[in-house]
Each structure stands twice: as structure tokens, then as C-alpha cells.
Amino acid sequence: MQNGNNNTSLWSVLSVQNPWSYLICRGLKDVENRSWPTDYRGRLYIHSSGSPMTTAEAKHELGASVLGDSPEVRSWLQEGMSKGVTEPWLTSRTIIGHVELVDCVRDSTSRSNPRKTDTPGSLAR
Numbered sequence: 001m002q003n004g005n006n007n008t009s010l011w012s013v014l015s016v017q018n019p020w021s022y023l024i025c026r027g028l029k030d031v032e033n034r035s036w037p038t039d040y041r042g043r044l045y046i047h048s049s050g051s052p053m054t055t056a057e058a059k060h061e062l063g064a065s066v067l068g069d070s071p072e073v074r075s076w077l078q079e080g081m082s083k084g085v086t087e088p089w090l091t092s093r094t095i096i097g098h099v100e101l102v103d104c105v106r107d108s109t110s111r112s113n114p115r116k117t118d119t120p121g122s123l124a125r
Helices: 020-025 055-069 071-081
Strands: 011-019 042-049 086-090 094-099 107-110 113-117
Touching: 020 071, 020 094, 055 071, 055 086, 055 113, 071 107
Parallel strands: 011 042
Antiparallel strands: 042 094, 107 113
């Protein structure tokens, strides 16, 4: 994308709170529900918002249902345990990666969360 004023490339960025931002970048969360649609397709940088998070905080935020349904997420959390339960693990207030935005739909299910949500902007957890 080009900025018409000075021909400088612009980034398309989505802010997502921990630990969801990290799951998106690792391909473990393939759907992000928002209340607004977009026509944009292509590279989308993920900004990790909120506070830095420990492994224990990430585990608590994800909840038993997500952890029980996803061996990949459990494995990812095990990686974080090497830093210890109380040490900061997930950084915040920074771009942590990028994904390809391929579609924008009203209703969807996710392989990381098979429950369907019919309300844009609400994430079924």
C-alpha cells in the first residue's frame, strides 16, 4: 500500500491482546472476530497489546476449554514453562509477527475453537 503524499509504504496492523496475538502469529488461532468488516486482503501485522504476560497468566486467560481442545496450544504453553511460571513470557506493545488476511466473513468457526459465533465482535471461548 502506498501513501499518496510521500510514497512511503504503510503497514496494515491489527492490535490483539495477549495471549491471542501470539496464537494468531503461530497459526493456532485462525479466526479473529471483530464488529467491523474490512475489504483489505494481504499481509496484516499483529500488534500484541495489553500487558506482558507470564505463562500462568496465559494459561488462566486461555481457560480449560481451549486448553482441553487443543494439544497444539498445550504444547506452546509448555515451551513457555521453561522461563518459569512467574517470569514475563509474552511481550506486549510491539509488532510480533504477520499473517495473511484472506477473508472477512460474518459467521465462522475456527479449528482452534470449533464453536460458532453469530455475533460479530464476540469471540466464543
